[in-house]
Each structure stands twice: as C-alpha cells, then as structure tokens.
Amino acid sequence: MTFASPGPERQFQDFLAEGKFMIQRNIKTGAFIFYPRVLSPGTGEDALEWVEASGAGTVYSTTVTRQRPEKGGDYNVALIDLAEGPRLMSRIIDIDPHEVTIGMAVRAKIGELNSEPALLFVPDKKDLSHYGP
Amino acid sequence: MAHKLRGKSAIVGLGIAPDGERPGRTGIELLAEAVHAALADCGLRLNDIDGLFATTAVHSMPAPSVGEYLGIQPKYSNGSNIGGSSFVAHCLGATLALEAGLCDVALVAYGSNQRTAGGRLVTMSEPMPYEAIYGARYPISAYALAAARHMHEFGTTRAQLAAVAVAARNWAELNPEAFARDPLTIEDVLNSRMISDPLSKLDCCLVTDGGAAIIMTRPDQAKDLPRPPVYFLGAAMAHWHRMISAMPDLTQTAAQESGPRTMEMAGVACEDIDVLELYDAFTINTILFLEDLGFCAKGEGGAFVEGGRIAPGGALAVNTNGGGLSCVHPGMYGLYTVIEAARQLRGTCGARQIENAKIGLAHGNGGVLSSQVTSIWGTEETL
Numbered sequence: 001m002t003f004a005s006p007g008p009e010r011q012f013q014d015f016l017a018e019g020k021f022m023i024q025r026n027i028k029t030g031a032f033i034f035y036p037r038v039l040s041p042g043t044g045e046d047a048l049e050w051v052e053a054s055g056a057g058t059v060y061s062t063t064v065t066r067q068r069p070e071k072g073g074d075y076n077v078a079l080i081d082l083a084e085g086p087r088l089m090s091r092i093i094d095i096d097p098h099e100v101t102i103g104m105a106v107r108a109k110i111g112e113l114n115s116e117p118a119l120l121f122v123p124d125k126k127d128l129s130h131y132g133p
Numbered sequence: 134m135a136h137k138l139r140g141k142s143a144i145v146g147l148g149i150a151p152d153g154e155r156p157g158r159t160g161i162e163l164l165a166e167a168v169h170a171a172l173a174d175c176g177l178r179l180n181d182i183d184g185l186f187a188t189t190a191v192h193s194m195p196a197p198s199v200g201e202y203l204g205i206q207p208k209y210s211n212g213s214n215i216g217g218s219s220f221v222a223h224c225l226g227a228t229l230a231l232e233a234g235l236c237d238v239a240l241v242a243y244g245s246n247q248r249t250a251g252g253r254l255v256t257m258s259e260p261m262p263y264e265a266i267y268g269a270r271y272p273i274s275a276y277a278l279a280a281a282r283h284m285h286e287f288g289t290t291r292a293q294l295a296a297v298a299v300a301a302r303n304w305a306e307l308n309p310e311a312f313a314r315d316p317l318t319i320e321d322v323l324n325s326r327m328i329s330d331p332l333s334k335l336d337c338c339l340v341t342d343g344g345a346a347i348i349m350t351r352p353d354q355a356k357d358l359p360r361p362p363v364y365f366l367g368a369a370m371a372h373w374h375r376m377i378s379a380m381p382d383l384t385q386t387a388a389q390e391s392g393p394r395t396m397e398m399a400g401v402a403c404e405d406i407d408v409l410e411l412y413d414a415f416t417i418n419t420i421l422f423l424e425d426l427g428f429c430a431k432g433e434g435g436a437f438v439e440g441g442r443i444a445p446g447g448a449l450a451v452n453t454n455g456g457g458l459s460c461v462h463p464g465m466y467g468l469y470t471v472i473e474a475a476r477q478l479r480g481t482c483g484a485r486q487i488e489n490a491k492i493g494l495a496h497g498n499g500g501v502l503s504s505q506v507t508s509i510w511g512t513e514e515t516l
Contacts, residue, residue: 063277
C-alpha cells in the first residue's frame with residue numbers, strides 16, 4: 001500500500017481542529033486503535049480506517065493535580081476507557097476535579113487547552129452517580 | 134540445569150559519592166567520585182576498566198561522555214536509557230559482555246546533581262504525545278493514577294501507602310548514609326501536602342544529589358580481589374509501555390514477567406531471598422512490586438506492609454538502606470538497589486545488617502512503571 005501524507009498523528013490533530021474526535025479501526029480485525037498509528041499495534045496490519053468515536057467513555061483512573069489558586073487552581077487528569085475499547089489520557093471538565101470518580105460515565109467534548117484544540121471529557125448527564133446517593 | 138549466565142559475573146567493587154546535597158558539583162563529578170571509591174574498594178586501577186555501562190539524565194550519549202571524563206577507552210560500552218532501571222539492566226549486559234569475553238572489567242556508573250541543580254526531577258524525556266497537553270505532573274501523576282486504581286480495585290488505603298514510607302524511614306534511621314533520618318509517623322505522611330491525589334509529598338522519593346558505581350568481573354578474577362565477591366545469579370527485563378495511558382492495567386506491572394524469569398535463571402524462589410531492594414520512587418511502587426514479584430498475592434500488598442512487616446525487625450527485609458524514599462534518590466535510583474543488596478551480602482551494613490544474608494534481590498523500575506528489571510545476587514555458598 002502507499003502511505004498517505006500527512007501521517008496519522010497530524011491527521012488526528014487536523015480532525016480535532018475541525019471539531020471531530022476520530023479514532024482508527026483495523027479493517028481486518030475490527031479492533032479500534034488509539035493513539036493513531038501507521039500499523040496496528042502488536043499485529044502489524046497497515047489497513048486502518050478512520051471512524052468517528054462515539055465519544056462515550058468511563059473513567060479508569062483519576063487524580064487531582066494540586067495547584068495554587070493564583071496559578072489556576074486544582075485540575076483533573078484522568079484515564080478514560082472509550083466505549084470502543086482503547087484507553088487515553090484526558091481531563092474531565094464541567095465538574096469539581098475532586099468529584100471525579102473511577103467508573104463515572106463521561107462524554108467527549110472538544111475544547112481548548114493552551115490555545116490548542118484538545119480532546120476533553122464531561123460527566124455524562126445520563127449518568128447521575130457522581131451526584132452522590 | 135543451571136542457566137548459562139548464573140554465577141558468570143560478580144560485583145568486586147562498589148562505591149558511592151557521599152551526602153545527598155553537594156552544592157557546586159556536577160553530576161559527572163559525583164559519578165567520578167563514586168568510581169574512585171569503587172576502584173579503591175576492589176584494588177583495581179582505572180585503566181583496568183575495559184567495559185563501560187553508564188546512563189544519566191543529562192547526557193544524550195552517556196557512555197562516550199563518561200568514558201572521556203574518566204579518560205578510558207572501553208572495548209565495549211552501553212549507555213542505553215530505559216529509565217531508572219537502566220543500571221540493573223546494565224548488570225545483565227555487563228554479565229553478557231564479560232562472559233562473552235568482550236571485556237574483562239566492567240564499570241556500571243551513574244551521577245546526578247539534581248538536588249542542587251534545581252531541586253526537581255531532571256529529565257531528558259520528550260513530552261508525551263497525546264498526554265502532555267493535559268498537564269499531568271511527571272512522573273508523580275502517573276504513579277498517582279496507578280495508586281488510585283489500586284485503591285479502587287483492592288481497597289488499599291492511604292495509611293497502607295504511608296506504612297511503606299514509615300518502614301523506609303525506620304531503615305534509614307539505622308543507616309548513617311541516609312539523607313532523611315528524622316522520625317516519621319503514619320500521621321505525618323497522611324498530613325503532608327497533597328501533590329497529585331492520592332499521593333502526598335511524603336509518598337514521594339527524595340530529591341538528592343548522588344553518584345554510584347560498581348565494578349564487575351568474571352568469577353575467576355573476582356576470587357583474587359580483596360572483597361568477598363557478590364555473584365550474579367540472574368536478571369531479566371520486561372517493558373510493556375512507555376506512557377501511563379498505554380499501560381495495559383495500572384495495577385499490574387511488567388515485574389510479573391521480569392521477576393519469575395529472574396528467579397528461574399537464579400534457581401531460587403521468593404522464600405529463598407533474604408533481602409529485597411525495590412525501586413521505591415513512590416510508596417505505591419513497593420506494594421506493586423511485592424505483589425508482582427510474588428511476595429504476596431495481587432491486591433494484598435497494602436495489608437502486607439502494615440504492622441511493620443517490611444520495617445526493621447519485620448518478617449521481610451525490604452529497602453534496608455531506607456530506599457529512594459528516605460536514603461537517596463538523585464533521579465535514577467536503580468544502581469542503589471544493587472549496591473545495597475551487595476553490601477548486605479558482604480555483611481557490611483552495620484546496624485541495619487540482615488543476619489546471615491546470602492541471597493539478595495534488587496529490582497529496578499523506569500519511567501512511569503514502564504520498564505522493570507529484576508536481578509538476584511548471592512554469596513559464594515549460593516553458587
């Protein structure tokens with residue numbers, strides 16, 4: 001096959017700038033892949049296609065990165081398991097970072113960090129577990 | 134039948150650059166101080182060294198930089214960097230090179246002035262693609278994510294994490310070389326400043342200056358040197374990821390693979406090991422490695438470390454120098470695990486000496502739980 005230019009990393013960023021959260025799928029096995037690669041990790045197939053992610057995910061782990069208020073205050077860093085399978089790092093916003101819990105349902109939201117397009121997540125409103133018992 | 138590398142090399146000399154705070158010194162100067170001490174320890178000369186294994190956090194080509202600084206021209210060298218575990222891997226590489234006859238006297242060396250150079254972890258690491266934008270604090274946030282997951286899955290508590298820090302401090306109190314020797318309680322750890330939940334400042338390793346070096350030869354040469362040789366019984370490495378977001382399961386490290394492979398090479402089981410030196414960059418590390426190396430079941434590490442079990446006088450001697458948490462941590466701690474295991478097997482550890490220690494395990498960790506390298510060492514009677 002021929003490898004198109006630009007490569008998958010740049011293509012992912014370009015999609016994000018267009019407001020789309022795209023992940024790769026191995027055409028042969030159907031396995032979803034993140035982060036974007038030239039070859040399917042571990043198996044090596046190069047026939048990969050871009051598909052729009054559902055945006056649904058679950059918090060796999062979470063930490064509050066403590067920061068002085070004058071520097072912007074505490075913020076969340078989390079690992080999210082996508083409904084499609086792959087895991088990625090992101091930040092849960094629109095919620096107190098201390099309220100984020102493992103297992104919480106979240107949904108992708110493309111926003112900005114450091115003036116760059118960034119894949120972020122917000123609590124999934126259909127899931128109310130984080131509002132407590 | 135014994136593995137063909139078992140017993141095929143030995144540590145004949147070791148040295149450290151003393152004191153954790155050395156204003157005005159560069160890392161390579163501290164490395165050279167440690168080399169000087171290691172040579173004095175074994176009675177070999179600098180120009181006997183013909184195999185060089187060195188890694189630092191500041192040299193892009195550490196082997197040529199260290200070789201040039203020392204003024205040696207090695208026949209074989211390796212400066213590869215898999216994080217703080219690199220030096221445990223270097224012991225395996227040095228054994229291979231010695232056994233193959235590519236060199237006769239191997240030096241494994243490290244130096245860093247990260248404390249006085251700025252008091253922060255020095256790293257040559259590139260920003261992690263797909264992670265850097267989220268502002269995780271490296272490496273602590275990655276270990277915090279692992280700790281949070283361990284707590285979620287197994288009910289591990291912050292007090293259990295704190296027990297690791299307290300045990301390390303109790304060992305450090307017995308070690309005149311340790312940097313942090315003030316009394317420490319579980320409450321102190323729980324009340325220290327939170328940095329990346331659930332890890333507080335006292336769940337984190339020290340930031341010190343330091344230099345460390347060991348000299349290795351084949352066993353036939355080792356017998357003619359002044360110190361009792363500490364024999365290489367086995368080592369193995371494994372890595373499954375680089376970025377924490379790519380770690381398959383945050384509660385399961387590649388030590389599950391490096392540990393059993395090392396024990397198989399060494400022909401020993403957990404119950405044969407007298408002393409363990411585990412790379413404790415953070416309190417969660419010790420718990421993960423006790424589990425993954427087979428000293429307790431997965432998920433039981435938190436309960437295992439309670440009640441002083443790994444502290445002086447406890448059932449299992451772990452991190453007898455005080456570890457990276459309380460003895461020394463210049464950014465890459467791996468070589469110190471090997472040095473403390475070797476000192477225990479030599480029987481020179483004074484108040485912290487494990488009586489009749491014959492087999493020691495030194496385990497290195499690198500990156501964000503990324504690379505795991507286990508090694509096992511023994512006295513002459515274990516050959």
